[in-house]
Amino acid sequence: MAPTHSAAEVEINAVDPANLLVRLRGIWLLETERPSVADLLPQLDAQPGLERIAYETAGIGAWDTGLVTFLVGLERVARERGLTVDRKGLPDGARRLVELTFAVPERAGARRGEQRQGWLSRVGTSWLAGTRAVQDGIAFVGELSLSFGRLLRGKATYQRSDFFVTVQEVSVEALGIVSLVGFLVGVILSFIGAMQFEKFGAGIYTANLVGLGIVRELGPIMAGIIMAGRTGASFAAYIGTMKVNEEIDALRTLGINPIDYLVLPRALALMLMMPLVTLYANLMGLLGGTVVSVAILDVSTVLFLEQLRASISVGDVLGGLFMASVFGVLVALAGCQRGIECGTSAQAVGEAATSAVVTGIVAIVVSCSLLNFIYTVLGI
Amino acid sequence: MSDAPAHITVRNLTLAYGEFVVQRDLDFTVDRGDVFIIMGGSGCGKSSLLKVLIGLKEPAAGDVLFNGQSFWQDPETDREAMLRKFGVLFQSGALWSSKTLAENVALPLATYTELTPPEIEEVCSLKLALVGLSGFEKYYPSEISGGMRKRAALARAIALDPEILFFDEPSAGLDPITSKRLDDLILELRDSLGATVVIVTHELASIFAVGNNSVFLDPVTKTMLATGNPQELRDRSADFEVRNFLQRGAAATISDG
Numbered sequence: 001m002a003p004t005h006s007a008a009e010v011e012i013n014a015v016d017p018a019n020l021l022v023r024l025r026g027i028w029l030l031e032t033e034r035p036s037v038a039d040l041l042p043q044l045d046a047q048p049g050l051e052r053i054a055y056e057t058a059g060i061g062a063w064d065t066g067l068v069t070f071l072v073g074l075e076r077v078a079r080e081r082g083l084t085v086d087r088k089g090l091p092d093g094a095r096r097l098v099e100l101t102f103a104v105p106e107r108a109g110a111r112r113g114e115q116r117q118g119w120l121s122r123v124g125t126s127w128l129a130g131t132r133a134v135q136d137g138i139a140f141v142g143e144l145s146l147s148f149g150r151l152l153r154g155k156a157t158y159q160r161s162d163f164f165v166t167v168q169e170v171s172v173e174a175l176g177i178v179s180l181v182g183f184l185v186g187v188i189l190s191f192i193g194a195m196q197f198e199k200f201g202a203g204i205y206t207a208n209l210v211g212l213g214i215v216r217e218l219g220p221i222m223a224g225i226i227m228a229g230r231t232g233a234s235f236a237a238y239i240g241t242m243k244v245n246e247e248i249d250a251l252r253t254l255g256i257n258p259i260d261y262l263v264l265p266r267a268l269a270l271m272l273m274m275p276l277v278t279l280y281a282n283l284m285g286l287l288g289g290t291v292v293s294v295a296i297l298d299v300s301t302v303l304f305l306e307q308l309r310a311s312i313s314v315g316d317v318l319g320g321l322f323m324a325s326v327f328g329v330l331v332a333l334a335g336c337q338r339g340i341e342c343g344t345s346a347q348a349v350g351e352a353a354t355s356a357v358v359t360g361i362v363a364i365v366v367s368c369s370l371l372n373f374i375y376t377v378l379g380i
Numbered sequence: 381m382s383d384a385p386a387h388i389t390v391r392n393l394t395l396a397y398g399e400f401v402v403q404r405d406l407d408f409t410v411d412r413g414d415v416f417i418i419m420g421g422s423g424c425g426k427s428s429l430l431k432v433l434i435g436l437k438e439p440a441a442g443d444v445l446f447n448g449q450s451f452w453q454d455p456e457t458d459r460e461a462m463l464r465k466f467g468v469l470f471q472s473g474a475l476w477s478s479k480t481l482a483e484n485v486a487l488p489l490a491t492y493t494e495l496t497p498p499e500i501e502e503v504c505s506l507k508l509a510l511v512g513l514s515g516f517e518k519y520y521p522s523e524i525s526g527g528m529r530k531r532a533a534l535a536r537a538i539a540l541d542p543e544i545l546f547f548d549e550p551s552a553g554l555d556p557i558t559s560k561r562l563d564d565l566i567l568e569l570r571d572s573l574g575a576t577v578v579i580v581t582h583e584l585a586s587i588f589a590v591g592n593n594s595v596f597l598d599p600v601t602k603t604m605l606a607t608g609n610p611q612e613l614r615d616r617s618a619d620f621e622v623r624n625f626l627q628r629g630a631a632a633t634i635s636d637g
Contacts, residue, residue: 012428061587076579092557115601156489159487195384238478241474241477242477244472244474245474245477246470246471246472247475247476247477249436249468249470250468250470250474250475250476250536252435252463253434253435253436253437253463254463254464254488254491255459255460255461255463255464255492256487257460
């Protein structure tokens with residue numbers, strides 16, 4: 001008898017033209033070297049009159065899934081060729097595992113196709129996905145507008161406490177990071193400005209740069225991007241998790257519109273609080289700019305502040321604050337929409353949060369350009 | 381037989397996800413006060429059918445009528461108003477995790493009734509006591525066990541005294557004793573509220589303990605194989621699949637006689 005601790009071997013003997021005997025020997029473990037079914041194919045195909053395969057496994061040693069995958073593979077190949085397989089000669093356990101594998105036939109249509117797409121169809125697919133995303137975005141804006149209409153008519157179901165909790169989250173609790181970022185952006189801006197203007201002996205105009213730059217553009221953008229990263233992501237994760245837990249379905253079956261209940265208070269809170277947060281960011285930015293300018297330029301604090309005051313008009317401030325309000329709505333929309341559209345897995349929640357931030361920032365930058373264009377045309 | 385329409389009538393219903401048909405040609409009725417079981421093997425579309433019944437998923441074809449009124453096909457239907465007469469217990473409970481149990485029960489009351497906050501609090505305590513959870517008003521869903529969450533979700537489902545209670549796999553993930561208690565509670569509530577109960581389940585013990593009417597969905601032929609009292613179906617259904625399912629795969633040993 002062959003040694004049962006040697007490497008796995010397979011030997012095929014034709015008993016007669018219709019019958020084939022497959023002899024298995026040695027150790028058939030997953031981590032050891034094993035023959036593959038593909039190696040046997042030439043021998044199977046070499047016998048055109050073949051009808052039946054039998055096994056002889058007296059020389060087999062230790063075996064595990066390594067043997068079973070081989071047997072199942074061989075049997076699949078045999079079935080494709082219309083051969084019958086006699087499993088009698090197999091070790092008892094292996095025979096039962098093979099029987100179990102073939103006990104439930106594959107459900108028709110259940111297997112997911114992995115057909116490779118050509119580049120043209122991939123371009124088409126992503127174009128369709130893109131247009132659908134735009135359509136969904138527009139539809140969501142529409143739904144929120146309807147919801148706002150219901151609010152004005154007093155027909156929207158939402159909780160006032162949700163609104164106030166969001167107000168607190170987006171204002172008081174965000175002041176730390178807004179202070180830091182605002183102050184440092186002011187510092188950087190005035191540093192760069194001072195270095196350049198100094199060359200022409202026009203250091204005092206740093207005040208104009210810092211003042212206009214912060215109040216008209218950077219204040220609202222900073223506040224908006226902080227909100228997108230901080231609050232937009234949190235909205236998406238919060239609503240997305242509710243989706244995963246069927247909590248949104250629970251709202252729907254009670255006849256409560258999730259847009260009214262979840263999105264409306266958040267959008268309103270951001271829309272109302274963003275101007276205030278921006279005002280605060282402006283203040284911190286101007287403070288940072290003033291500190292640096294006075295330190296490195298040869299101007300007094302009073303002179304610098306006077307120049308600052310003269311450079312900023314009320315219109316500049318209000319234009320910036322309006323912009324901030326728009327950013328607030330956009331960030332809330334992006335966060336809530338990604339949350340509501342979220343799939344039902346942990347991964348989907350993560351993707352929703354990421355996508356909320358990306359969408360929020362893109363929306364901020366695009367709308368900022370548009371608003372600036374409009375302001376320029378209107379002469380604000 | 382009275383002429384009043386059945387409480388729930390499902391008419392020629394087809395369920396599909398895009399091109400993929402899950403079930404087609406569903407036709408059955410549920411009478412007032414029934415405990416109606418939607419059963420079938422895994423993946424047969426039980427939960428999809430439930431989603432259509434509770435308004436979360438639009439059917440590909442066909443209609444559902446409640447008290448004879450069309451739910452999906454009549455554009456005049458105020459679905460949200462009809463939904464208010466339903467109570468739904470989701471498989472996971474689906475309690476709002478950022479709210480306490482009392483707040484969970486209070487939300488539908490605060491939304492649809494004119495009750496004052498103290499009255500709402502009283503009703504919440506009552507509903508939670510009904511399901512055996514008095515004293516847990518201030519707990520969050522994450523602080524209680526799975527069985528308690530199901531019962532708390534049931535308290536929320538019965539907050540508005542619904543006409544129809546829907547249950548999605550109420551005994552999933554519960555031990556036999558807890559699941560038996562939940563079954564008893566379902567029957568108790570059906571009798572005391574006078575509600576119709578629709579349960580999606582494949583737990584045989586529950587099916588026979590509470591069900592008096594049912595529909596059997598088959599994943600292979602993608603349609604219903606039988607409707608009627610589950611005990612009668614078990615003993616006398618003409619369909620082998622149905623008998624086999626209800627006898628836990630032992631139908632082969634019983635002759636058709």
